[in-house]
Amino acid sequence: MIHVGRVYKSFGSNTAIDNVSLDIAVGEHVVLLGPSGSGKTTLLRMINGLITPSSGSIRINDVDIRERPQNELRRQIGYVLQRNSLFPHYTVEENIGVVPNLLKWDKRMTGKKIRELMKKLHLPETYLSRMPDELSGGEAQRVNIARALAADPPILLMDEPFSALDTLTRKSIREEFMQLDEFRRKTVVMVTHDIQEAFELGDTIALLHQGKLVQHGKPLELLYNPADDFVKGFLSNDYLKLSLGATSIADLWNYLPVENCDEEGFFAEPVGDTTLWKAMESFQDKNRAGQFIAMRDEHSGEWKRVTWSNLMHAYRLLQNNNRR
Ligand SMILES: Nc1ncnc2c1ncn2[C@@H]1O[C@H](COP(=O)(O)OP(=O)(O)OP(=O)(O)O)[C@@H](O)[C@H]1O
Numbered sequence: 001m002i003h004v005g006r007v008y009k010s011f012g013s014n015t016a017i018d019n020v021s022l023d024i025a026v027g028e029h030v031v032l033l034g035p036s037g038s039g040k041t042t043l044l045r046m047i048n049g050l051i052t053p054s055s056g057s058i059r060i061n062d063v064d065i066r067e068r069p070q071n072e073l074r075r076q077i078g079y080v081l082q083r084n085s086l087f088p089h090y091t092v093e094e095n096i097g098v099v100p101n102l103l104k105w106d107k108r109m110t111g112k113k114i115r116e117l118m119k120k121l122h123l124p125e126t127y128l129s130r131m132p133d134e135l136s137g138g139e140a141q142r143v144n145i146a147r148a149l150a151a152d153p154p155i156l157l158m159d160e161p162f163s164a165l166d167t168l169t170r171k172s173i174r175e176e177f178m179q180l181d182e183f184r185r186k187t188v189v190m191v192t193h194d195i196q197e198a199f200e201l202g203d204t205i206a207l208l209h210q211g212k213l214v215q216h217g218k219p220l221e222l223l224y225n226p227a228d229d230f231v232k233g234f235l236s237n238d239y240l241k242l243s244l245g246a247t248s249i250a251d252l253w254n255y256l257p258v259e260n261c262d263e264e265g266f267f268a269e270p271v272g273d274t275t276l277w278k279a280m281e282s283f284q285d286k287n288r289a290g291q292f293i294a295m296r297d298e299h300s301g302e303w304k305r306v307t308w309s310n311l312m313h314a315y316r317l318l319q320n321n322n323r324r
Contacts, residue, residue, distance in 0.1 A: 001026040001187055002047060002155070007056035009042055016042040017053070018211035026154075029188040030216075031202035033195065035234075038208040040191040044157050047189060048077045060155070074099055078148030078186075082160035085144060086132040092118075092143050093128040099151040110150075117146040120180060138169040145173075149182045156183070158190040162197070174200070195238050199246045207231055219246040224322040244277040247315065252276065253297055255314035256304050276315060283308050 002024040009017040017039045024030050032040040045051040047058055049065050058065050065073065078099075086095045093114055094101075100110040118125060121142040132140055141161065148156060162170045177183055178201065192198050198205050199219045206216040215227040223243050226232040235242065274295075282293055292310075296303045 001028075001061060002189070003059040003062075004043070004047070005057050005059070007043075007046065007053045007058065009039075009046065009051065009054050015211050017046070019056075020208075020211070020213045021056075022206055022213060022216060024187060024189065026187055027185065029190070029201060029203045031198040031205050032189065032191045032208060033193065033198045033202075033205050034208035036193065037210075039211040040193075040208055041159055043208070044159055044189060044191050048079055048157055049073055071103070074153075075103060075151055076153050076155055078151070078153040078156045080144055080148045080156070080158040080161045082163055086140060086147070088132050090132075091128065092123070092130050092132075092135070095132065095143055096146045096150050098147060099153075103151060105151075113150055113152075114146070117149055117182075120182075121146050122176065138165055138173060141165060141173060145177060149180075152182070154187060156186045156188045158188065160191055160193070163192070163194070195235065195242060196245070199242050207234065209234075220251075220322065224319070241277075243319075244280065244315075245275050247276040247318065249274045249276065249279055249295060250297070252311070252314040252318055253304075255317040256295075256306055256310055258304065276311065279306075279311060280308075 002022075004020055004022040004024075007017055007020050008015070020039075020043065022030075022043075032043060034040055042051060046053055047065075049068075049070075052066070060068070060076065068076075087098070090098070096114045096117065097110050100113065105113075114128070115125060118127070123139065123142055123146070127135070127139070127143075132143070135143065141164070145161070148158075162174050165173065174197070188201075190201060192201075202219060204216060204218055205222055207214050207222065209230050215222055215231050217225075219242070222231055223235060223239065223246065226235065279293065279295075292305045292307045294303060295306055
């Protein structure tokens with residue numbers, strides 16, 4: 001869907017993006033990760049036409065973005081910025097409705113969409129007439145996200161959308177956001193320098209270093225098969241935490257012994273979405289504490305009875321297998 005082809009961008013003598021090619025599939029959530037100054041924001045801003053490449057091209061659905069009228073790009077791409085980028089003289093309602101109004105949507109349809117998004121993002125309707133300076137940082141960022149989603153664009157670009165928030169607000173907005181249907185079915189390109197966030201939100205990670213794309217792959221591929229020493233070093237500090245959070249029970253399923261369990265277990269989350277980290281946590285939960293957890297693979301319908309050591313053993317087998 002998005003094709004970045006041999007793109008260079010320099011500002012004077014400074015090369016910000018150095019021969020980057022990247023293909024992003026429809027529905028893929030890709031996180032641009034890398035140290036400060038590695039070119040993440042520049043690349044993101046080139047995808048929505050705010051910065052023009054010095055050479056190379058960016059195509060969306062096979063059309064060069066330079067050939068697309070501005071209005072069409074706006075309809076296709078929602079953009080969420082890090083800091084409060086709401087229009088200060090517009091109310092919450094006017095801010096969320098900016099793109100639908102520009103696209104001359106029917107007023108009733110716009111109003112309905114605004115209210116629907118506010119509900120989903122836990123913003124009370126009484127906020128419709130508030131001004132941005134009457135909102136907390138977390139509320140303003142929810143409005144920002146609602147604004148980017150309002151015209152239901154197939155692509156969402158996000159530049160450190162949660163970084164200005166305190167840790168707790170950040171975690172809750174991020175989790176709510178990940179549950180939204182609107183997020184799940186869109187193609188998303190997000191910039192962050194938070195490795196944990198990248199591993200939670202990205203189907204794939206594009207790791208940049210000094211303007212070059214050093215590796216683009218699934219989180220586990222970067223962990224187990226780093227392209228070079230830079231990738232290895234960049235991820236090494238958080239290695240264990242990341243790996244446990246990035247491994248899903250579905251990844252481990254075939255390494256878990258078949259000890260049938262016919263009772264409905266208390267472990268309700270679908271196996272495909274449950275991470276190893278989460279499963280480990282459930283052993284610590286006093287209310288549920290037990291020797292095993294019961295898990296069900298939603299594809300085959302198979303139940304397994306899993307102990308802590310089963311989990312750890314399966315994890316080691318997966319690692320050994322991936323390293324081979
Ligand atoms: N408008 C500009 N004029 C001159 N240099 C720029 C401009 N925008 C970016 N740069 C330079 O391009 C390089 C990449 O910057 P960019 O903002 O894309 O990095 P980043 O990875 O997003 O960094 P950060 O994580 O700190 O936001 C940097 O060296 C930066 O100084």
